[in-house]
Amino acid sequence: xxxxxxxxxxxxxxxxxxxxxxxxxxxxxxxxxxxxxxxxxxxxxxxxxxxxxxxxxxxxxxxxxxxxxxxxxxxxxxxxxxxxxxxxxxxxxxxxxxxxxxxxxxxxxxxxxxxxxxxxxxxxxxxxxxxxxxxxxxxxxxxxxxxxxxxxxxxxxxxxxxxxxxxxxxxxxxxxxxxxxxxxxxxxxxxxxxxxxxxxxxxxxxxxxxxxxxxxxxxxxxxxxxxxxxxxxxxxxxxxxxxxxxxxxxxxxxxxxxxxxxxxxxxxxxxxxxxxxxxxxxxxxxxxxxxxxxxxxxxxxxxxxxxxxxxxxxxxxxxxxxxxxxxxxxxxxxxxxxxxxxxxxxxxxxxxxxxxxxxxxxxxxxxxxxxxxxxxxxxxxxxxxxxxxxxxxxxxxxxxxxxxxxxxxxxxxxxxxxxxxxxxxxxx
Amino acid sequence: xxxxxxxxxxxxxxxxxxxxxxxxxxxxxxxxxxxxxxxxxxxxxxxxxxxxxxxxxxxxxxxxxxxxxxxxxxxxxxxxxxxxxxxxxxxxxxxxxxxxxxxxxxxxxxxxxxxxxxxxxxxxxxxxxxxxxxxxxxxxxxxxxxxxxxxxxxxxxxxxxxxxxxxxxxxxxxxxxxxxxxxxxxxxxxxxxxxxxxxxxxxxxxxxxxxxxxxxxxxxxxxxxxxxxxxxxxxxxxxxxxxxxxxxxxxxxxxxxxxxxxxxxxxxxxxxxxxxxxxxxxxxxxxxxxxxxxxxxxxxxxxxxxxxxxxxxxxxxxxxxxxxxxxxxxxxxxxxxxxxxxxxxxxxxxxxxxxxxxxxxxxxxxxxxxxxxxxxxxxxxxxxxxxxxxxxxxxxxxxxxxxxxxxxxxxxxxxxxxxxxxxxxxxx
Numbered sequence: 006x007x008x009x010x011x012x013x014x015x016x017x018x019x020x021x022x023x024x025x026x027x028x029x030x031x032x033x034x035x036x037x038x039x040x041x042x043x044x045x046x047x048x049x050x051x052x053x054x055x056x057x058x059x060x061x062x063x064x065x066x067x068x069x070x071x072x073x074x075x076x077x078x079x080x081x082x083x084x085x086x087x088x089x090x091x092x093x094x095x096x097x098x099x100x101x102x103x104x105x106x107x108x109x110x111x112x113x114x115x116x117x118x119x120x121x122x123x124x125x126x127x128x129x130x131x132x133x134x135x136x137x138x139x140x141x142x143x144x145x146x147x148x149x150x151x152x153x154x155x156x157x158x159x160x161x162x163x164x165x166x167x168x169x170x171x172x173x174x175x176x177x178x179x180x181x182x183x184x185x186x187x188x189x190x191x192x193x194x195x196x197x198x199x200x201x202x203x204x205x206x207x208x209x210x211x212x213x214x215x216x217x218x219x220x221x222x223x224x225x226x227x228x229x230x231x232x233x234x235x236x237x238x239x240x241x242x243x244x245x246x247x248x249x250x251x252x253x254x255x256x257x258x259x260x261x262x263x264x265x266x267x268x269x270x271x272x273x274x275x276x277x278x279x280x281x282x283x284x285x286x287x288x289x290x291x292x293x294x295x296x297x298x299x300x301x302x303x304x305x306x307x308x309x310x311x312x313x314x315x316x317x318x319x320x321x322x323x324x325x326x327x328x329x330x331x332x333x334x335x336x337x338x339x340x341x342x343x344x345x346x347x348x349x350x351x352x353x354x355x356x357x358x359x360x361x362x363x364x365x366x367x368x369x370x371x372x373x374x375x376x377x378x379x380x381x382x383x384x385x386x387x388x389x390x391x392x393x394x395x396x397x398x399x400x401x402x403x404x405x406x407x408x409x410x411x412x413x414x415x416x417x418x419x420x421x422x423x424x425x426x427x428x429x430x431x432x433x
Numbered sequence: 434x435x436x437x438x439x440x441x442x443x444x445x446x447x448x449x450x451x452x453x454x455x456x457x458x459x460x461x462x463x464x465x466x467x468x469x470x471x472x473x474x475x476x477x478x479x480x481x482x483x484x485x486x487x488x489x490x491x492x493x494x495x496x497x498x499x500x501x502x503x504x505x506x507x508x509x510x511x512x513x514x515x516x517x518x519x520x521x522x523x524x525x526x527x528x529x530x531x532x533x534x535x536x537x538x539x540x541x542x543x544x545x546x547x548x549x550x551x552x553x554x555x556x557x558x559x560x561x562x563x564x565x566x567x568x569x570x571x572x573x574x575x576x577x578x579x580x581x582x583x584x585x586x587x588x589x590x591x592x593x594x595x596x597x598x599x600x601x602x603x604x605x606x607x608x609x610x611x612x613x614x615x616x617x618x619x620x621x622x623x624x625x626x627x628x629x630x631x632x633x634x635x636x637x638x639x640x641x642x643x644x645x646x647x648x649x650x651x652x653x654x655x656x657x658x659x660x661x662x663x664x665x666x667x668x669x670x671x672x673x674x675x676x677x678x679x680x681x682x683x684x685x686x687x688x689x690x691x692x693x694x695x696x697x698x699x700x701x702x703x704x705x706x707x708x709x710x711x712x713x714x715x716x717x718x719x720x721x722x723x724x725x726x727x728x729x730x731x732x733x734x735x736x737x738x739x740x741x742x743x744x745x746x747x748x749x750x751x752x753x754x755x756x757x758x759x760x761x762x763x764x765x766x767x768x769x770x771x772x773x774x775x776x777x778x779x780x781x782x783x784x785x786x787x788x789x790x791x792x793x794x795x796x797x798x799x800x801x802x803x804x805x806x807x808x809x810x811x812x813x814x815x816x817x818x819x820x821x822x823x824x825x826x827x828x829x830x831x832x833x834x835x836x837x838x839x840x841x842x843x844x845x846x847x848x849x850x851x852x853x854x855x856x857x858x859x860x861x
Contacts, residue, residue: 068657072664151644153784206456206842212788213841215781219834227827353652356645389663394656402649406639 056410057403065396066098069388073097101388108381109374119261124377126264130334132373134159134326134347136271139354139365140278141196141322146360147282148315149295154199154214155348157221158192158320162327163343164225164235165191167245170252170332180251185270185328192324193317195221200316204309210316218348226341237338245338254333267329272366274322279362281318291315323348357401372397457529458519460843461537465512468541472505472548479552483559485692501551508544512537549817562809562816563696567704570808571769572597572779574707575762576786577793577800578714579625579755584795585718586751587731589855591647592632593759594783595654599624600763602658605666605774608676608767617676617768618703618761625760626753628654633752637745640857651783659776666774676772679703703769706761714758714797727751731851734858744858762786792841795851810836 070076075093083090107113109128115121138155145152166188175183199217202208228234229243237246254266282288293301294311302308326347331339354372358364379393403410411418481504483497515537519529550557576593583590590596600621608617628650635646666674679701687698718724729737730747738744767774785807793800810832817829 068660072661202838202842208838208842209791212791213838215784215788216834216838216841220831220838223827223831223834227825230827231825349652352648356648389660391656391659391663394652395660398649398653398656402635402646402653405641405645405649406635408639409635 052416053407053410054404056414057400060403061396061399064399065392069098069101070094101382101386104382104385105378109378126262127377128374129268130263131376132370133267133271133329135354135369135372136366137274138323138326138347138351139369140274141319142351143355143360143365144319147295148291150210152214152319154217155323155351156344157218158195158323159327159344159348160221160225161195162188162192162324163331166328167331170248171246177251184252188328189321189324193321196316196320200313204312244340247338248336253336265333267333275362275366353401455523456843458523461516461519465516469509476502477551481547481550482556484556485559496556499547501547504547505544508540511540560692560696562812565812566809569811570805571707571765572762572782573786573804573807574801576759576783577789577804578797579759580790581795581797581800582755583752584854585731585851586727586748587853588636588748588752589643591644592650593786595651596625596628596759597763597779597783598658599628599654600760601766602774604764605676605767606673609673612677614677614679614768618764621764622757622760625756629752629756633749637748643855662776674773676767678768678772701769703765711801731853734853
């Protein structure tokens with residue numbers, strides 16, 4: 006690295022003053038319009054996102070490669086017949102990603118269009134709770150609160166919504182709506198506890214939401230094991246009876262697909278959060294408290310009240326995720342694993358989505374596609390579904406670190422502030 | 434400094450304003466009232482046997498037999514007196530001393546055990562309770578010590594969970610391959626440092642939001658370990674996943690002390706390392722030049738930089754040392770607790786450790802005590818299973834988390850993180 010770096014004197018100048026470095030950078034100062042346009046494209050945000058996805062997929066391929074038995078069988082005679090090794094790598098990696106694609110987007114083995122599109126609707130079904138829960142976590146982030154309590158909020162919401170769903174009799178649309186409201190309210194109350202404690206005693210929300218996860222888990226476990234609360238009558242399993250038909254969210258595209266109205270509710274939630282954050286006074290207060298609580302207080306914003314209100318809305322959104330699970334995806338009764346790790350996945354979704362409602366929507370769909378495709382990949386190619394987790398994590402990690410991706414792909418920094426010498430300075 | 438020396442001789446009146454919170458006595462009062470309510474509503478017949486000795490002890494103490502409900506009421510009275518003392522302290526504008534809270538907690542715990550064990554045919558194993566408390570606290574204490582070191586250096590470590598899991602995974606492989614528990618311990622430290630290095634590169638060098646990196650690293654490590662567990666460890670479990678564990682090593686004289694001897698000094702080497710690590714970390718942070726510098730870059734990196742401390746190098750040092758410490762805690766799972774690795778076997782311990790860091794107000798000794806408290810909660814659960822818990826087991830399991838929430842709300846309150854915690858340092 007030191008051999009490549011410029012003279013020490015120039016390096017010192019570049020390090021001490023970024024604008025100097027920018028003005029000495031020759032790439033952007035060219036008069037050629039095409040070069041400038043090209044430069045703008047490769048220094049833009051989407052180039053970094055694409056680079057992040059490429060890096061993550063490459064890392065995933067490497068993992069498939071080193072653990073594939075065909076590759077391991079061909080590797081010992083690599084120097085005699087290298088073609089065998091490459092063919093084995095190709096079939097292992099290619100097969101896995103083809104299966105992922107087939108399970109997440111487009112089933113090219115299906116006979117007709119309706120069958121081919123089914124995986125995509127499956128991805129949207131998987132994305133539905135991630136959208137709602139991701140919005141809840143993202144809203145917390147915008148207000149400076151770290152809500153790790155998605156698991157607990159989903160569990161109590163599923164319990165409340167599920168109880169209304171199977172235990173009460175009402176006509177169709179009303180029953181579903183009442184069940185949704187009950188679940189959303191339960192999620193809101195559960196997160197609201199953490200909000201109230203934070204606002205009035207200063208208890209850190211990271212501790213209280215983690216602890217409330219466990220409390221909710223044991224509370225729901227108790228209710229599932231107690232006849233008359235959530236346990237199905239005549240059964241000793243910790244499982245609820247199936248939901249009544251009047252409470253189930255109808256299929257969105259007919260009985261052939263699993264996609265249900267919960268997806269529409271999630272989209273409505275996206276619009277609501279977008280409006281809340283960007284167009285409402287309350288949302289402005291949320292963001293102000295998130296940016297600087299002291300300044301917000303001086304400006305006349307009631308910070309404790311805002312904290313409580315953020316947690317209530319965030320918990321309600323996560324609660325919606327719990328309700329869509331029990332009334333839409335798993336309507337045959339549920340147990341204490343109904344949250345399926347979504348409460349924690351939601352954190353990654355919110356981070357990938359940059360805590361923006363639209364970003365959360367697309368991040369959740371991407372993760373939903375990975376989830377749907379991952380199970381097909383596991384079944385068809387015997388690749389453990391955890392590889393999807395690794396690829397997801399790497400994507401978020403690389404997207405969070407644009408300088409790293411730019412360095413790997415030699416992409417220029419926007420404004421061309423990124424020079425080799427300044428990077429060396431940062432590393433030192 | 435110069436302003437003080439040049440100031441006129443007029444003495445500056447320093448006004449001492451102490452703000453004493455009423456939260457502690459109120460919390461004590463509510464704990465007392467809740468406990469009194471419990472034993473009033475559910476009085477239990479019979480007496481409780483506290484077994485103080487285990488078989489083969491050097492000194493055999495007789496079992497302590499107390500009448501259950503009466504003892505519980507005596508403890509309520511003691512708790513009420515201590516609550517009154519706490520109110521008196523607050524009225525006198527003084528802080529409630531630690532001994533009041535400590536004696537209070539002991540009285541309530543003893544009363545609760547007397548109430549819970551009343552009428553049970555079996556003895557309540559006091560020594561086993563202490564033994565398990567210390568044992569189960571090992572990963573939490575190491576995790577929280579690592580968390581404290583990292584955050585004192587200004588790097589939030591959400592990735593404790595990932596470091597524990599990586600430590601457990603590599604310890605399993607290394608110990609299985611070499612038939613040496615020490616090799617496993619060393620490998621776990623290396624794994625912890627590796628995860629910490631990734632955290633450092635992203636959080637310190639690339640200045641990525643530390644919470645994002647931490648959350649993503651957890652997901653990444655869960656994905657990687659689960660993937661390689663299914664693909665590599667399961668097929669050759671004999672060779673790679675059956676570890677050599679540390680056996681108990683009694684310390685000659687100390688293990689002969691009644692009650693606490695066998696509980697504290699007949700443990701494995703890893704527990705003794707924990708006994709040494711807590712004061713060692715305290716000494717390193719608060720009594721050495723290195724610790725002063727470390728805390729300086731966590732509190733005010735600009736000032737530290739001005740006096741010539743290399744901020745980024747110091748932060749790397751803190752994060753890497755913390756990684757090694759957490760790694761030891763991870764080794765607990767596969768070379769002390771059980772002899773094979775399993776998917777996600779840390780089960781959220783890293784988040785409990787994170788809670789312990791905040792609960793312990795970023796102080797190594799207090800954080801370790803908080804870790805011990807959580808360990809004690811788990812041990813209590815096992816002990817109550819032996820005597821037969823009077824309330825549904827789920828509520829017993831829930832209790833430690835509820836107590837934590839109340840304690841954080843009541844006693845800890847607004848906890849202050851190191852000032853530059855979580856903020857990347859950008860050199861000007």
